[in-house]
Amino acid sequence: MILAADIGGTTCKLGILDSNLNIIKKWEIVTNKEDNGTHILKNIYDSFIKHLSDVNLNIKDCIGVGLGVPGPVDFNNGIINGAINLNWHGKIDIKAQFEALSGLPVYVDNDANVATLGEKFRGAGRNESDVVCVTLGTGVGGGIVSNHELIHGFNGAAGEFGHITVDTKQRFKCNCGKNGCLETVASATGVVNLAYHYYEELQFKTVIEDAIRNKELQAKMIFDAAKAGDEFSVYVIKKVAKHLAYAFSIISVMTNPKHIIIGGGVSKAGQFLVDHIEQYYKDLTFLPAYEGTKIVTAELGNDAGMIGAAGLIKIYILGEKI
């Protein structure tokens, strides 16, 4: 058995999986961020013990623990360098702490990487050696699987698609301090940025006019209006799609994945968004780098991170490549 946790700022998604990454049991616990988040790991451990016993299993039946965390991870050492959403500050040796608690080998990676691994093993990327996942949520994250393994980079910063500079006009400031990052024009926030910007510039008539004026606009409203044929909203979505297509053209010449998987809240726009991206993607991309590549939406939803965290154990303890 493998124990896995996707640790988030609100809840932790926990699971007991077999070595084929089938879920035996899954559940959630609330993340207790009090006292600088020092209770989080112990709470997860206690919850594992309780739920193992519910299915007549014991910690000794488990071969390892995979953890996904919302912050930058030094993968080789299992050390996280702060996680604002968990109230964790500075470097914390998660691997050592959880190994001491559980007596099991532990692997830790960041949430975007484990979600990518989940989709690779059991979701939209299954059976493929080379996939990339681009997570469009409040920000833009991502992960790269190449030849069945995650790419970390020497400093753990590989797959940071949100910070590809795509907006040559550099109109919006990114959380990273620079301007023009993909995140500023293709995250949920980014879609809204573009809508406000073009409404002011173009003064289109649109059904989302009230939300714009009241500064209450959300990405979902723009997608819904675009799907219903609202001309202004379609215009905005085309701009979003063009920026994503450019980023995907870069991803393709860099690591040439078979599937580019779109995850995160924005991906709920589904095939509508994919269709718009595809209109631009092939025109922008070097032929040998896009031939056979598919743009698809994620399949595992909120389970991706937990399944992928278990996948770390499959790769690094069982030494298996599916």
Added chain:
Amino acid sequence: MILAADIGGTTCKLGILDSNLNIIKKWEIVTNKEDNGTHILKNIYDSFIKHLSDVNLNIKDCIGVGLGVPGPVDFNNGIINGAINLNWHGKIDIKAQFEALSGLPVYVDNDANVATLGEKFRGAGRNESDVVCVTLGTGVGGGIVSNHELIHGFNGAAGEFGHITVDTKQRFKCNCGKNGCLETVASATGVVNLAYHYYEELQFKTVIEDAIRNKELQAKMIFDAAKAGDEFSVYVIKKVAKHLAYAFSIISVMTNPKHIIIGGGVSKAGQFLVDHIEQYYKDLTFLPAYEGTKIVTAELGNDAGMIGAAGLIKIYILGEKI
């Protein structure tokens, strides 16, 4: 012993190396492209046998053969899909052909990838797990080593840095059929493209004026003039450096290498070019993705490909990661 060949359109660089990739003997033969290049592999094999005997070795002392070829390679199967410079057309099963000739296991990869591997094992990237090599020659090629292994992508098109779209004005047509690729503004041809373009636009006084008017300009002249302080040439080199810095910022957020190694003829401009790129690189790049990353020039020159081809045997037959 390992046998290695870097097969080029003019010469083939051959070598006998030990399992630490020390060169025991190296030499070149002329590439005979007659009869659709059907003599090339046999000539290489015959030359190996002759030179092995010169150092009192036998083909039975060898554990494998690594080959670098100037064209797209299906790495898993060792099949090349055409190589114009060798007069090879269509799919050719190089691995099977050379295994039949030699009786040894053979690994084949494209020239940019083996050159990258050479620099990783014995050149500017030695001792590092994650490096990228960007080759600035007639075109722009490259290779990515991540966690000690080459990244190929599902279709063999990973590391095609030359086709990152960087020139938003898309002023020059690329050999690939699209416009605005890095190759159109940062290869030897690209540097010349920019010089002609800005000379016409800006009408600067410059010491390379005659070469421009006579359409005899070469990249080296522009670098030499820039180093000597020619204002127009410095202006052109700054533009080249800015495009390269943008590509390097993308490389950094994608695979986060420790070293970005510049190879190829243009890299002979050396630290002068690196200095100009660095002026822009940090401003453009996401902080966690460039912290600790160094831009350096290649060290192995023409030996890189041959050494890297031998490196394939080190990775895939000896199962070693340095």
